[in-house]
Amino acid sequence: KKIIEENNFEFKTNIVKTYIEIDEPTLDDNISDIDRIERYVRNHLGYDEIDFTIELLRKVPTVIREDNFKVTITYIKKKNKITILNIESGNTENKLYGVAIDIGTTSVVICLVDLYTKEIVDKASSGNAQIKYGADVIHRIVYSTKKNGLKELNEAVVEETINPLLDSIYTRNSVDKDNVVSLVVAGNTTMTSLFLGVYTDFLRQEPFIPPFLKSPRLIGKDVRLNINDSAYVFIAPSVASYVGGDITAGVLSAGIWSSEENVLFIDLGTNGEIVFGNRDYMMSCACSAGPAFEGGGISCGMRASNGAIEKVKIDKETLKPTLTTIGDVSPIGICGSGIIDLICQMLLTGIIDRRGKIHRDIDNERIIFNEYETGEYVLAFKEEYNLDQDITINEVDIDNFIKAKGAIYSGASVLIESLGMDFSVIDKVYIAGGIGNNLDIENSILIGLLPDIEREKFIYIGNSSLVGSYLALISKDAKKKLQEIGSEITYVELSVYPTYMDEFISACFLPHTNIEQFPTIKSKLGE
Amino acid sequence: MALKALDIFKLTPKKNCKDCGFPTCMAFSMKVASGAVEVSKCPHMSDDSIAKLSEATAPLMRTLKVGSGTSEYELGAETVLFRHEKTLVNRNRYAVAFDDSMTNEQIDFKIANIKAVNYIRIGEEMKAEMVVLEYRYNKDGFLNLVNRVNESGLDVTHIIVCEDVDIAKEAIEILKDKKPIVYGANKENYKGMVELVKDLKLALGVKAANLEELYSTIEAIQGLGYRELLLDVTGENIKDTFTNAVQVRRIALKEQDRTFGYPSIVFANKLSNNDPQMEVAISSIFTIKYGSIIVIDDIDYSKALPLFALRQNIYTDPQRPMRVEPKVYSINNADENSPVIVTVDFALTYFIVSGDIERSKVPTYLAIPDAGGYSVLTAWSAGKFSGSSIAKFIKESKIEEMTKNRDLIIPGKVAVLKGDIEDNLPGWNVIIGTEESMEIPKFLKEYKAKREAVSNA
Amino acid sequence: MAFKMSVQKYSGKISEVEIGRGEKAIKIGGESTLPFYSFDGDTGNTPKVGIEMLDVYPEGWTNEFKEMYKDVCDCPVKWAKYIEENLKPDFICLRLESSDPNGLDRSPEECAKVAKNVVESVKLPMVIAGCGNHEKDAKVFEKIAQAVDGNNCLFLSATEDNYKAVGAASTMAYNHKVVAESSVDINLAKQLNVLLNQLGVKPENIVMQVGCSAVGYGYEYVASTMDRIRLAAFGQNDKTLQMPIVTPVSFESWHVKESVASIEDEPQWGCAEQRGINMEVSTAASALVCGANAVILRHPKSVETIKELVSALA
Numbered sequence A: 001k002k003i004i005e006e007n008n009f010e011f012k013t014n015i016v017k018t019y020i021e022i023d024e025p026t027l028d029d030n031i032s033d034i035d036r037i038e039r040y041v042r043n044h045l046g047y048d049e050i051d052f053t054i055e056l057l058r059k060v061p062t063v064i065r066e067d068n069f070k071v072t073i074t075y076i077k078k079k080n081k082i083t084i085l086n087i088e089s090g091n092t093e094n095k096l097y098g099v100a101i102d103i104g105t106t107s108v109v110i111c112l113v114d115l116y117t118k119e120i121v122d123k124a125s126s127g128n129a130q131i132k133y134g135a136d137v138i139h140r141i142v143y144s145t146k147k148n149g150l151k152e153l154n155e156a157v158v159e160e161t162i163n164p165l166l167d168s169i170y171t172r173n174s175v176d177k178d179n180v181v182s183l184v185v186a187g188n189t190t191m192t193s194l195f196l197g198v199y200t201d202f203l204r205q206e207p208f209i210p211p212f213l214k215s216p217r218l219i220g221k222d223v224r225l226n227i228n229d230s231a232y233v234f235i236a237p238s239v240a241s242y243v244g245g246d247i248t249a250g251v252l253s254a255g256i257w258s259s260e261e262n263v264l265f266i267d268l269g270t271n272g273e274i275v276f277g278n279r280d281y282m283m284s285c286a287c288s289a290g291p292a293f294e295g296g297g298i299s300c301g302m303r304a305s306n307g308a309i310e311k312v313k314i315d316k317e318t319l320k321p322t323l324t325t326i327g328d329v330s331p332i333g334i335c336g337s338g339i340i341d342l343i344c345q346m347l348l349t350g351i352i353d354r355r356g357k358i359h360r361d362i363d364n365e366r367i368i369f370n371e372y373e374t375g376e377y378v379l380a381f382k383e384e385y386n387l388d389q390d391i392t393i394n395e396v397d398i399d400n401f402i403k404a405k406g407a408i409y410s411g412a413s414v415l416i417e418s419l420g421m422d423f424s425v426i427d428k429v430y431i432a433g434g435i436g437n438n439l440d441i442e443n444s445i446l447i448g449l450l451p452d453i454e455r456e457k458f459i460y461i462g463n464s465s466l467v468g469s470y471l472a473l474i475s476k477d478a479k480k481k482l483q484e485i486g487s488e489i490t491y492v493e494l495s496v497y498p499t500y501m502d503e504f505i506s507a508c509f510l511p512h513t514n515i516e517q518f519p520t521i522k523s524k525l526g527e
Numbered sequence B: 001m002a003l004k005a006l007d008i009f010k011l012t013p014k015k016n017c018k019d020c021g022f023p024t025c026m027a028f029s030m031k032v033a034s035g036a037v038e039v040s041k042c043p044h045m046s047d048d049s050i051a052k053l054s055e056a057t058a059p060l061m062r063t064l065k066v067g068s069g070t071s072e073y074e075l076g077a078e079t080v081l082f083r084h085e086k087t088l089v090n091r092n093r094y095a096v097a098f099d100d101s102m103t104n105e106q107i108d109f110k111i112a113n114i115k116a117v118n119y120i121r122i123g124e125e126m127k128a129e130m131v132v133l134e135y136r137y138n139k140d141g142f143l144n145l146v147n148r149v150n151e152s153g154l155d156v157t158h159i160i161v162c163e164d165v166d167i168a169k170e171a172i173e174i175l176k177d178k179k180p181i182v183y184g185a186n187k188e189n190y191k192g193m194v195e196l197v198k199d200l201k202l203a204l205g206v207k208a209a210n211l212e213e214l215y216s217t218i219e220a221i222q223g224l225g226y227r228e229l230l231l232d233v234t235g236e237n238i239k240d241t242f243t244n245a246v247q248v249r250r251i252a253l254k255e256q257d258r259t260f261g262y263p264s265i266v267f268a269n270k271l272s273n274n275d276p277q278m279e280v281a282i283s284s285i286f287t288i289k290y291g292s293i294i295v296i297d298d299i300d301y302s303k304a305l306p307l308f309a310l311r312q313n314i315y316t317d318p319q320r321p322m323r324v325e326p327k328v329y330s331i332n333n334a335d336e337n338s339p340v341i342v343t344v345d346f347a348l349t350y351f352i353v354s355g356d357i358e359r360s361k362v363p364t365y366l367a368i369p370d371a372g373g374y375s376v377l378t379a380w381s382a383g384k385f386s387g388s389s390i391a392k393f394i395k396e397s398k399i400e401e402m403t404k405n406r407d408l409i410i411p412g413k414v415a416v417l418k419g420d421i422e423d424n425l426p427g428w429n430v431i432i433g434t435e436e437s438m439e440i441p442k443f444l445k446e447y448k449a450k451r452e453a454v455s456n457a
Numbered sequence C: 001m002a003f004k005m006s007v008q009k010y011s012g013k014i015s016e017v018e019i020g021r022g023e024k025a026i027k028i029g030g031e032s033t034l035p036f037y038s039f040d041g042d043t044g045n046t047p048k049v050g051i052e053m054l055d056v057y058p059e060g061w062t063n064e065f066k067e068m069y070k071d072v073c074d075c076p077v078k079w080a081k082y083i084e085e086n087l088k089p090d091f092i093c094l095r096l097e098s099s100d101p102n103g104l105d106r107s108p109e110e111c112a113k114v115a116k117n118v119v120e121s122v123k124l125p126m127v128i129a130g131c132g133n134h135e136k137d138a139k140v141f142e143k144i145a146q147a148v149d150g151n152n153c154l155f156l157s158a159t160e161d162n163y164k165a166v167g168a169a170s171t172m173a174y175n176h177k178v179v180a181e182s183s184v185d186i187n188l189a190k191q192l193n194v195l196l197n198q199l200g201v202k203p204e205n206i207v208m209q210v211g212c213s214a215v216g217y218g219y220e221y222v223a224s225t226m227d228r229i230r231l232a233a234f235g236q237n238d239k240t241l242q243m244p245i246v247t248p249v250s251f252e253s254w255h256v257k258e259s260v261a262s263i264e265d266e267p268q269w270g271c272a273e274q275r276g277i278n279m280e281v282s283t284a285a286s287a288l289v290c291g292a293n294a295v296i297l298r299h300p301k302s303v304e305t306i307k308e309l310v311s312a313l314a
């Protein structure tokens, strides 16, 4: 909300609810119910005309009489005309809701907002039912090319994920779906296309052309969601095939578009989107880090939830680790921030060299080599916490993680270098994504995920996409700004950027091949 | 200095109106900075911005158009000293040397050599593009040479080498509709030479005893308003020539002094005193270090093959991601029983996988189709490493004639391709390999053992 | 503007590495300018030219070589002496082809015996080159480093797969020099030098081999990698890249069709030997002007031309 105030966005929305008491009909005053409402509106609310939908009309005759013509109408005003979205008996002026939705590849989060108080009434989230058709965007796009694959994917997100979430939140807060009159949806380009049932295969294939970036004018019934059929629906605009509405919404909430300072925005999700800029210009790219920061693709990796090892300390002599888990329960796996700690500790205690390969000549029970001669370090023996198998990290996991952090670091440095600048110009670094707020900044710099600049410049902002959607929901000006951000950001296609490959290979080293870029780490590594 | 994208962006109207064909003003500025598009493409740019920009982006080295018809070439227009910074613009050209002392037989012999050495290498025509016709003392011999070469039907650009203004005039008269280069302006005769070339706007070669004299002679010629110049950087010996060539190009592009902002010519034939091998060595050096035209004594395949191949390499676009040539590679002396492994043409992947196959000591063919220079999964995602693209490559590479073995081992990460490949490649048996390349040695050894057990049973 | 020589001063300098012993020992590197840019400052030691020989009969070589060396190439010692006396290169590169597991797969001990005899039969500095199978090279180099200790040989080469064994054996257990080999990538070259340094190998004992290919076969990658490594070493004073470079030209230039196609296959191309020499000369000249401090050649005529070129440019 601070951003809204700071940028003098008006806190208004063009959706209004008004309690009215209409003269009851008599033999002499026998005009139709609709004309009666229109007359009241013309004489008391000052608008010449009203418009309404067939669904609204079907409610009028019974609802208007429930409390002798005392009703509350919900409408959108446009110059001298209003469009009535809903009619309820009695005074329900205070019941006017909007919904903000963040459609993630892995999980979907919705929040119900009271449009009067601007407060978030309730939040709910669940896994994206599309997962059964593919863990990541590419597998889902491939699935969508199969016979009615697109329909199944669309239903999986609408009917099987969002609507059940809406229903559960409505019952918990006894909200009538017709009072939900405004919706803002943010998701990456693929998620947005599948949500609207649009064919996306060309987005995946070179030269990576998305079907659309800005969505058409939409109302409730166009998207088959349990909200008012004529509710106003706004989809956060995408920037390119792999930089979507979740990022433009994130940029809105991070306030980059109005910042005097140079801001670097990093989403530690699968697509690894990055935005750099300020009020004059914004650049972005997708460095496709992969799911490693959410534990994906790592043998004992898991999301940041109960039982996940999130902090590690290794004793230099015995190489025995002390583990801290989320929820302080016995460990069942390791999450993104835990892996960062672990790799730092393995580097500092000399278990691995700067390529992430385990030293062959260490004699310790926790270091094992399998039949492919791939090294492994045991974090927790199954006996210690009666698990059915040891929790370990092997050289393939480390290599995968190094490639993911290398993709992020090289993406950020290419984006800044494309303007002829370097990391010293950065004033703030916003980190978004599901890695969890106990991301250790010092360790992230030690492994070369983040640039070696003043630590206080780093701020973890969690699910910035949902915050952005919320702002667009409660403020018409914020919604307009979000639309503009979509066309202001300049997308850099890394796969054809001349020096990207060099930067990537150079970043696949701990912390980096050019140690001079990490002055404060140099001494720690005894260089 | 090359302008940075941000400097250009500051001069744009910042309206993001897309009229220039790019999504934002910043995208447009980045393209201008990389030299891919002209500033004028933005219709809304203010006049003083355009003036400021065009002055800053004015080329530091002139473009010279020489020769005519199929033998018309551009020289110069370079912007960088090292090819990894930006694609080099105009490749150097080779000229075979003739002079007024040659008999008709000697002339015809060299003409025949030039015609003989003409071949295609990776889609590009390879040949000596120019001839030097040098006047020393024998005017009749010289004019006979010029006529004979002109009438021989040899399709080349002609370089008249003559410091005598009047004799040069006669030679120009013979060759004038072929837009020859006229070499031989020096500090004494430059006024007369400029007169000769000015109307036809012919390229004028300038020579001098040293760099100071070359600099002052050019300034004098520029004073006459003539800028179609070619600079002779050939010194007394190889060392001076090397210094001259580097100094001229660096003074133009790094110190930004446009007085030396012209293409150069190197007389390798004069430096190698009739040693063809030394001529190849010298020509190789100036193919890399800034010789726009390299003059050689004669041409044959033993000179052409290395020099034209080197030139082709140096002038390739450095921008593409590092990839290896898509083809079938034989590892550990693969033979008719060896299996086939397939992976992407991304250099990083190729070097890792081929190294691990070598470590296995198992003879194997490594099939590398064009996969856009992406890693396995990135290529698969972008549709550049698919069942059809792999099958198409296997058929076109005629690997079926190299090995009787029909086992095709694919990367574990794209196991999903097995069905597609087998549909497109009847008769082949697709085996899903391991996820990581470091597991290949053990995987291949077990594969080989299993196959031998089967064949012995 | 008046004419002014352009002079580019650099803070960085290439380390100087000595190979061999006695008065025939050679020094490579030590320069603080780009190759032959004498107008910028100290161009260090003149580049050195070495000749390649094998530890077995050169079956795979073309007939001219078999003819040229017919009296000596059955015995590596005779072959080395012949080279020293008649061809006078700056150093000799002994290639242990017999150790190749796909070939004779000779044991490390046998290779060490042969290497010791050859090294002690000549005064010229010796480069010991393996067969290219990284695992086998490590085992062979360990034995040879011990056998020829005191002769300050250069071991070609340590790679990412075997750098620990080869780096330790050649420069720590015994005092030789080691070549760090990577393939046409400035970052992989830096990473290997950093790893060797982390292992304890001193930078002044390292020579780099940053990739080699014949002209026309991806030579642009070699040229650009060398340009970028030298510009980083001088311009950014990058200590991890300030090592001299050796380029084994003959390992590549004699395998391309321009050098081996017989006159029957390509009648238009003329004599095969001259083509092979010119391919080798062109590749070597290009490597020298891009940054090579030492080149390894095969044909004596190539050695002559390149030595003449180097002295002309120095």
Ligand code: B12
Pocket (backbone or CB within 6 Å): A136, A137, A138, A139, A208, A242, A270, A271, A286, A287, A288, A289, A290, A291, A292, A400, A401, A403, A404, A407, A493, A494, A495, A504, B321, B341, B342, B343, B344, B346, B348, B349, B352, B353, B373, B374, B375, B376, B377, B378, B379, B381, B382, B409, B410, B411, B412, B413, B433, B434, B435, B436, B437, B438, B440
């Ligand atoms: C660097 C990178 C990029 C670079 C491209 C680099 C390049 N030239 O390929 C850029 C940024 C351009 C990129 C783009 C994309 N990428 Co990307 N990228 C990566 C990253 C980080 C590393 C890939 C890499 O370099 N691997 C190194 C090479 C050596 O590995 P490899 O080729 O797979 O080979 C190994 C194995 O396959 C095996 N192997 C190889 N061949 C063979 C053969 C046999 C027989 C055997 C047994 C084994 C074997 O051995 C090798 C070494 O172990 C990975 C994530 C990660 N952490 O790994 C994602 C990843 C590959 N990218 C991915 C995607 C989706 C994309 C995009 C399509 C979308 C996006 N998110 O941006 C785009 C496509 C193009 C575009 N629009 O830009 C996905 C692909 C898989 C998936 N299911 O989604 C990944 C896995 C990340 C993820 N999970 O999202 N990417």
Ligand code: SF4
Pocket (backbone or CB within 6 Å): B012, B013, B014, B015, B016, B017, B018, B019, B020, B021, B022, B023, B024, B025, B028, B041, B042, B043, B044, B045
């Ligand atoms: S035409 Fe000009 S103003 Fe419009 S987007 Fe392009 S650069 Fe910007």
